[in-house]
Amino acid sequence: MPLSDANRTTLRALGETLFPSTGPTDPSGADIVPDGVDALVAGMQPPVVKKLGLVLSAFELAAIARFGRRFSRLPDEKRTRYVDGWMRSRLAPRRIVYRAIRELCASAYYNDERVWPMLGYDGPLVGRRAAP
Amino acid sequence: MSGLRSGRTVRGTETLRADVVVVGSGAGGASAAYELANAGLDVVVLEAGPSVRPEEFTQRQMDTVKRFYVDQGAQGPADGSIRVLQGRMVGGSTVINGEVCFRIPDAVLDEWAKEHGVRGLSPDEMRPAFETVERMIHATPNAGRHLAGGRRLGEGLAKLGIEPKPVARSVKDCRGCCYCFAGCAYGCKQSTDQSYLPAAFEKGAALVSDARVEKIVFDGDRAVGVFARTAEGALDVKARAVVLACGTIETPLMLLDHELGGRDVGKHLALHPVLAVGGLYDDEDDSYRSALIGTYTDAFVGDGYLLELATGAPPSLAPLAGGFGRHHKEIVRDVGKASIAGAIIRDDGSLGRVRRGRGGAKVIDYALDARTKEKARRAMRKLIEIAFASGAKRVALPLTIPFEPTSVDDLRKLDSLALGPADIAFFSYHPQGTARLGTVTDFDGAVRGVRELYVMDASLFPTPVGVNTQEPVMGVATVLARRLAGRMAGSVTRP
Numbered sequence: 001m002p003l004s005d006a007n008r009t010t011l012r013a014l015g016e017t018l019f020p021s022t023g024p025t026d027p028s029g030a031d032i033v034p035d036g037v038d039a040l041v042a043g044m045q046p047p048v049v050k051k052l053g054l055v056l057s058a059f060e061l062a063a064i065a066r067f068g069r070r071f072s073r074l075p076d077e078k079r080t081r082y083v084d085g086w087m088r089s090r091l092a093p094r095r096i097v098y099r100a101i102r103e104l105c106a107s108a109y110y111n112d113e114r115v116w117p118m119l120g121y122d123g124p125l126v127g128r129r130a131a132p
Numbered sequence: 133m134s135g136l137r138s139g140r141t142v143r144g145t146e147t148l149r150a151d152v153v154v155v156g157s158g159a160g161g162a163s164a165a166y167e168l169a170n171a172g173l174d175v176v177v178l179e180a181g182p183s184v185r186p187e188e189f190t191q192r193q194m195d196t197v198k199r200f201y202v203d204q205g206a207q208g209p210a211d212g213s214i215r216v217l218q219g220r221m222v223g224g225s226t227v228i229n230g231e232v233c234f235r236i237p238d239a240v241l242d243e244w245a246k247e248h249g250v251r252g253l254s255p256d257e258m259r260p261a262f263e264t265v266e267r268m269i270h271a272t273p274n275a276g277r278h279l280a281g282g283r284r285l286g287e288g289l290a291k292l293g294i295e296p297k298p299v300a301r302s303v304k305d306c307r308g309c310c311y312c313f314a315g316c317a318y319g320c321k322q323s324t325d326q327s328y329l330p331a332a333f334e335k336g337a338a339l340v341s342d343a344r345v346e347k348i349v350f351d352g353d354r355a356v357g358v359f360a361r362t363a364e365g366a367l368d369v370k371a372r373a374v375v376l377a378c379g380t381i382e383t384p385l386m387l388l389d390h391e392l393g394g395r396d397v398g399k400h401l402a403l404h405p406v407l408a409v410g411g412l413y414d415d416e417d418d419s420y421r422s423a424l425i426g427t428y429t430d431a432f433v434g435d436g437y438l439l440e441l442a443t444g445a446p447p448s449l450a451p452l453a454g455g456f457g458r459h460h461k462e463i464v465r466d467v468g469k470a471s472i473a474g475a476i477i478r479d480d481g482s483l484g485r486v487r488r489g490r491g492g493a494k495v496i497d498y499a500l501d502a503r504t505k506e507k508a509r510r511a512m513r514k515l516i517e518i519a520f521a522s523g524a525k526r527v528a529l530p531l532t533i534p535f536e537p538t539s540v541d542d543l544r545k546l547d548s549l550a551l552g553p554a555d556i557a558f559f560s561y562h563p564q565g566t567a568r569l570g571t572v573t574d575f576d577g578a579v580r581g582v583r584e585l586y587v588m589d590a591s592l593f594p595t596p597v598g599v600n601t602q603e604p605v606m607g608v609a610t611v612l613a614r615r616l617a618g619r620m621a622g623s624v625t626r627p
Contacts (some may be wrong), residue, residue: 017456017457018457018460019456019460020457020458022462040198040204042198043198043199043204044203044206048206080457083456083457087455087456087532087533088533092552092553093554095532095533096211096553096554099532100212102456103212103451103557106450106451107451110446110447110450110451111192111447115447116446116447118465119446119447119450119464119465119467119468120446120465120468120469121445121446121468124190124191124192125307125309126189126190126191126317127190
């Protein structure tokens with residue numbers, strides 16, 4: 001079961017905020033996280049994917065109460081403040097949501113081979129051709 | 133029929149006959165199956181997961197997690213405070229473990245005897261079983277370059293006066309690629325699919341993969357087989373005894389679904405929460421290409437945790453660097469030079485439970501108590517001390533709100549940190565204790581209230597063993613399977 005377009009928009013903004021590009025060899029999470037998360041949830045049970053979709057929607061829309069706009073439409077600086085607010089929230093359920101979203105996005109981002117050069121990682125050993 | 137077969141080839145309902153049917157092919161099921169077959173009994177093993185050849189592993193962690201981890205690696209309590217990682221394939225979690233081999237410490241066996249009345253598992257009775265296990269899975273102490281995993285933190289430990297010791301691992305000709313948790317692509321890891329199961333097949337045992345057991349079949353109060361579903365058919369296995377080795381999460385669910393084992397089933401879940409801490413360094417001389425887990429120290433067992441020093445591929449370690457945004461990116465660049473320590477915390481306070489929730493869903497309840505939180509705090513404090521002694525410039529901790537100590541002077545701040553389910557993230561590789569010896573089963577592993585139904589996996593453990601569970605499970609299953617084989621050889625049916 002794929003995520004909705006609205007969820008993918010949220011993930012794109014999250015990718016940018018959580019894992020911004022810091023240089024030419026460091027790709028932004030915006031270009032990697034939505035597809036990566038879609039691939040991760042592809043094998044999951046539909047009720048689990050549905051719940052994840054609801055959590056992402058709640059995260060997106062709760063920004064309206066604080067900043068008057070949904071999360072994905074906020075400027076960078078306000079997005080960062082918003083995510084930081086969830087991370088440091090006094091309400092444990094908000095910190096739990098932050099952690100779950102971050103963990104999912106981090107799995108999607110760091111397991112994409114476009115990110116590996118930034119980590120100084122040259123990838124798996126199997127399937128490589130022997131050195132000439 | 134002997135050897136391995138996929139349940140995907142089953143059409144209609146096939147009937148199989150055996151002396152013993154074993155449910156599950158991980159550490160417990162495979163070692164029990166081998167011992168029973170070695171004693172001359174006809175054994176059929178059923179495994180819910182698929183059979184995976186080493187060449188199918190890609191050394192990409194997420195590939196394995198998505199295809200072969202239970203619940204795509206997301207298994208655990210709803211608050212996400214701890215992820216319970218288990219393998220779902222022929223070989224179970226032994227295929228995705230770090231190969232670490234420890235016997236059950238004598239102190240734990242003594243505790244089982246004194247505080248839980250366990251008989252027949254004394255250090256003297258366990259020793260021959262552990263000797264067999266270590267031979268079967270080729271448990272060998274790390275040497276040479278395989279000691280390099282976590283080397284920098286090991287140097288810090290030595291500066292504090294504690295010499296790290298080589299870990300023994302179940303592997304032959306290890307290449308030191310560090311992808312153990314993604315499954316060994318070279319077939320070097322002596323997981324049960326490479327060790328116990330082929331040996332059991334040679335003794336005539338059969339295994340059907342992709343066959344999910346739905347029902348234990350009884351004749352009166354006597355277990356006489358199981359009924360399993362496959363993709364396009366079913367298996368009706370008739371046997372004189374049934375051994376459940378589905379692991380600490382699934383075995384109690386199977387018992388609960390059959391209203392067996394009494395009120396204690398599913399309770400006393402221990403998870404061995406693992407706290408992963410990383411030391412980050414400036415210099416380039418370290419490499420993650422070595423054995424995943426190199427050395428350990430048991431110097432802090434009295435404080436409630438075992439310390440193992442490790443490495444890992446950068447994509448797996450990067451998420452451990454805390455926070456987000458530019459600062460997180462700055463930390464993550466050095467992750468290839470990180471030295472990792474895992475503190476395995478002994479959670480002996482009966483903190484969790486496995487049960488059925490609404491609609492029959494699997495539910496795992498688990499919450500740290502004050503005493504276990506204190507163990508976690510002590511482990512973090514000690515690891516920060518070790519990291520700075522080793523010359524680390526940063527220490528990465530698994531906390532939701534980033535806490536980045538810059539020197540040992542910051543240790544005091546740890547005391548005021550909250551460690552609730554929303555604050556710290558653990559991993560669990562070692563669930564134990566949901567069908568305990570002496571309450572759910574007798575001391576032979578026989579489920580109380582019925583006959584000829586046995587449990588032979590980590591759910592039997594009355595208290596957590598405090599070390600990696602592969603060898604402990606195999607040791608206990610070996611003892612119990614030998615006893616069962618002795619009784620079955622002695623009489624056609626158990627009196």
